[in-house]
Every structure is written in structure tokens, then in C-alpha cells.
Amino acid sequence: MALAACNAGADKNKQDQQLDSVKIVSLNGTISEIVAGLGLEKNIVGTDITSNYPESLKSKPKVGHNRRINAEGVLSLQPNIVVGMAKEMSPQLATQFKAAGIRLILFDQEFTAEGTKKLIHAVADSLHHTAKADSLASAFETQLAEAQKHINNPKKPKVLFIYARGTGTMMVGGTGTPVEKVIEMAGGVNAITEFEEYKPLTSEALVKANPDVLLLFDDGLESLGGIPGLLKVQGVAQTNAGKNKSVVTMPGEMLTSFGPRLGQAVTLLAEKIK
Incomplete structure (x- = not known):
């Protein structure tokens, strides 16, 4: 031995x-x-x-x-x-x-x-x-468990994720995306259910989805000129989110990566969409 x-x-x-x-x-x-x-x-x-x-x-x-x-x-x-x-x-x-x-x-x-x-x-x-x-995986599980404890949103807000790189490149997230899964883990629901993955944003799709919250990457909102620029996009102002200026952002790599900081991402988004 x-x-x-x-x-x-x-x-x-x-x-x-x-x-x-x-x-x-x-x-x-x-x-x-x-x-x-x-x-x-x-x-x-x-x-x-x-x-x-x-x-x-x-x-x-x-x-x-x-x-x-x-x-x-x-x-x-x-x-x-x-x-x-x-x-x-x-x-x-x-x-x-x-x-x-x-x-x-x-x-x-x-x-x-x-x-x-x-x-x-x-x-x-x-x-x-x-x-x-083992320690990295354990820390991940602890953060995720802690996040789930604080998620209590009976309203289940409808959240629409918009991928933007200026007004010339704007996509909306459908079903089956990593962002949708984080939205659901954070106590919300995806406002889009008619298609999978990403499709170009249209005013018709916005109005039909009528989200309570608009979610973008930090730099995505910046590329549109902030909330004032986003509200100028056709159809946005007609949604509940637009009327209430309910717009939230998160760092892209945190929101979509499903890495060790997933628990932090869920906690942060849950706080933002309350």
C-alpha cells in the first residue's frame, strides 16, 4: 500500500x-x-x-x-x-x-x-x-439552489429577448434558446411561442407577443441608443413593455453561457423582471 x-x-x-x-x-x-x-x-x-x-x-x-x-x-x-x-x-x-x-x-x-x-x-x-x-461544481450547485430560493414571481411576466446590433440587425428569440431557459428558471415565460430559435424582429410579432418585459444584452441596448432609441423601433411603444418602459439588460456572456455563473444569472434576471 x-x-x-x-x-x-x-x-x-x-x-x-x-x-x-x-x-x-x-x-x-x-x-x-x-x-x-x-x-x-x-x-x-x-x-x-x-x-x-x-x-x-x-x-x-x-x-x-x-x-x-x-x-x-x-x-x-x-x-x-x-x-x-x-x-x-x-x-x-x-x-x-x-x-x-x-x-x-x-x-x-x-x-x-x-x-x-x-x-x-x-x-x-x-x-x-x-x-x-468537485469544488467548482459544488459552488455552482450552491449558487443555483440559492437562486431558486429567491424566485417567487406568481405573475410569470412575459419576457421578450431582442438580439440587437443597431437597428439594422434585430432578432427576437423564439423557443428552444438558452435565453428562454434562463427566463423560465428566473420565473418568467417566453413571450414568443410561435417559432424556434431566432427570427428578424417585426412590428407585427412585437404587438402580437405583447411582452411585459423586454430583455437585451447590455451592449445590444447601447447599440440602439438606450431605451429612447429602442422605443423608436416600430411596434415597441405599442407593447405593455414599451408603454411601461420595462426594459432590462444583462451581460451577454452571463445570460447565454450556461457556465459556472448560471446561478448568478438566474438571480440577477429574477430581480430585474419582478
């Missing part, structure tokens, strides 16, 4: 030493947050532009948006490992990374609380860094 313990300790020390020298490029904000939460932020040498939490990740070299990655930018960082989401990785890009001798690790994401726990453990297992996985 003593010999086995000694060997196990030696193997762990060797593994830790190897991991210390690993250079990681992360191509997804949720995965970046998990990698950092596992204590491996020092190993991250580059990220995509959605990787903004923790704040210190903003200073890491950026290699493009997770669906529009600059392969040359990644290769220039000479990573040993590239991590990302399977649905966001093109076969051509995957081939380039593998041809360069880079270990490519891709994950699937399920937009549920259980899915987040699975992702935390999957990332930890893949990077051979399970020591902090």
Missing part, C-alpha cells in the same frame, strides 16, 4: 509538472471560464472574443469569434491544446489543428443545470485536472 501510494504521488507530481508547461487556446467563453475556474488560467495563451470572464481573460490574445476563428492566429501562439465546442468547430479548422500536431478537445453542451455540471467535469477530466472540479 505504501509503495502504491508513493507511485501514485509520483505520477501526480509528474502530471502536474507536465500540465504546468501546457499552453491552451480556448475558443469558447464558457469553456474558458471553466478552465480558469479549475486553476489553469495561467496556461491559457489565447482565447476567442467571447471569453471575457474572469476579467483578466480580456488581456489574453484574441483569435476571433468562436464561429470565425483565425487559424493562423491560433497557430502563432504555439498551443499544445485547443479546446472548444463541437458545434462551433468546422471540419477544415479541425484538420488544420490536427495537422499541426495540436491536441484538439471538443465538447458538447446541454443547456440545463445538469448539463453545466457535466461540462465542468468533462473539461476537468480532459485536461487531467480533476482536483478542483
